[in-house]
Amino acid sequence: ETVMTQSPGTLSVSPGEEATLSCRASQSVGTNLAWYQQKPGQAPRLLIYGASTRATGIPARFSGSGSGTEFTLTISSLQSEDFAVYYCQEFNSWPPLTFGGGTKVEIK
Amino acid sequence: QLQLQESGPGLVKPSETLSLTCTVSGGSIRSNDYYWAWVRQPPGKGLEWIGSVYYSGSTYYNTSLKSRLTISVDRSNNQFSLSLNSVTATDTAVYYCASQRRSGGYYFDSWGQGTLVSVSS
Numbered sequence: 731e732t733v734m735t736q737s738p739g740t741l742s743v744s745p746g747e748e749a750t751l752s753c754r755a756s757q758s759v760g761t762n763l764a765w766y767q768q769k770p771g772q773a774p775r776l777l778i779y780g781a782s783t784r785a786t787g788i789p790a791r792f793s794g795s796g797s798g799t800e801f802t803l804t805i806s807s808l809q810s811e812d813f814a815v816y817y818c819q820e821f822n823s824w825p826p827l828t829f830g831g832g833t834k835v836e837i838k
Numbered sequence: 839q840l841q842l843q844e845s846g847p848g849l850v851k852p853s854e855t856l857s858l859t860c861t862v863s864g865g866s867i868r869s870n871d872y873y874w875a876w877v878r879q880p881p882g883k884g885l886e887w888i889g890s891v892y893y894s895g896s897t898y899y900n901t902s903l904k905s906r907l908t909i910s911v912d913r914s915n916n917q918f919s920l921s922l923n924s925v926t927a928t929d930t931a932v933y934y935c936a937s938q939r940r941s942g943g944y945y946f947d948s949w950g951q952g953t954l955v956s957v958s959s
Contacts, residue, residue, distance in 0.1 A: 764945035766885075773934055773949035774885065780943055817885055821944035825898040827875075827887040 732756050732823050736816075736830035742838040743808050751833045753801040753818035762822035765794055765803045768832075769814045777816075778803065805835070813837055840864045842935045842950035850929075850957050856922040860935030860950060867916045868893045873938040874918040875946060876909065878931040886931075890938055891918055925957045 733756040743749045753763065761781035766774035776785040778794035781801060791806045805812055818830040846858035860874070867874065876888040889899040891909045899907050908921040922929060932954050936946040 762943060764943070766946075773952050774946070775949070776945060776947050779939075779945045779947075785947065819885075819945060824944040825890070826900055827890075827938075827944060829885040829887070831884045 731826060732759060732820050732828055734818055734820055734828050734830035736818060736833045738833060739831070740834045740836060742836050744838045745810060746807055747838075749805040749808055749812075749835055751803040751805075751816055751835070753796075753803070753830050755799045755801075755820055758798045759820040759822035761797050762820060763794075763796070763801050764819045764821065765792075766817045766819065767812075767814045768817065774817060808835070840937050840948040842937065842948060844933060844935050844950045844953040846953060846955070848954060848956060850925055850955060851959050852926055852957055853924055856920070856925050856929060856955055856957070858920045858933055858935075858953065858955070860918050860920075862916045862918070862937075867911060867918065868913055871940055873898070873940050873944070874911065875936045875938040876920045877934045877936055877946070877949075879934070879952075880928075880931045888920065888922075888933075892940070927957050929955070930957045931955060 735754045737752045763781045765778040768774040782794045793804045795802050815832045815834045817832045841863045843861045850856045873890040875890040889909045891897050891911050906923045911918045932952040934952045935950045937948040
């Protein structure tokens with residue numbers, strides 16, 4: 731089973747600044763990776779799939795990059811609604827499907 | 839746009855069976871494009887894939903839960919269900935149902951709102 735490790739656990743960022751979140755896989759997953767955003771009390775929302783393709787309706791300030799074992803989610807110019815927890819998920823080894831532990835983006 | 843809605847008891851006693859149903863609207867559960875999945879999240883923790891079902895009835899389970907788990911599909915009612923037996927306090931979580939893409943990547947593109955299930959006597 732592929733283990734997904736996200737860092738940092740918490741990221742403090744000021745509104746308008748850029749946030750860079752990392753996700754590392756214990757073995758290569760190619761570009762078979764998705765990112766989700768979860769706000770308190772809400773279900774996760776798909777942001778990115780295929781490592782870099784934005785899902786429908788996702789603003790351009792969200793971008794994903796990487797392949798193999800190292801992935802990055804970048805949020806340029808953070809808006810108030812972007813403060814949330816972000817999860818990566820690999821789907822190269824389906825089944826199973828595994829998530830990272832999450833990165834909380836909080837207001838600095 | 840698919841909509842999914844979980845339903846079922848919010849409280850289950852230890853050693854009993856947790857049963858939830860997910861109703862799909864805005865599309866057919868017979869779609870070739872999707873698996874239908876359950877994901878859970880213990881309070882304050884991360885996400886865990888539980889298992890998935892295809893409309894044909896084929897199932898895929900998390901190996902850590904496989905011995906206690908059954909996921910089934912009800913094509914006539916556009917629903918799928920989760921049954922987890924012999925529950926303990928560690929099964930307390932918010933349970934989400936989700937649509938899982940079946941081609942171009944196995945990611946979750948629509949989610950239910952989630953339902954909190956507590957295991958307690």
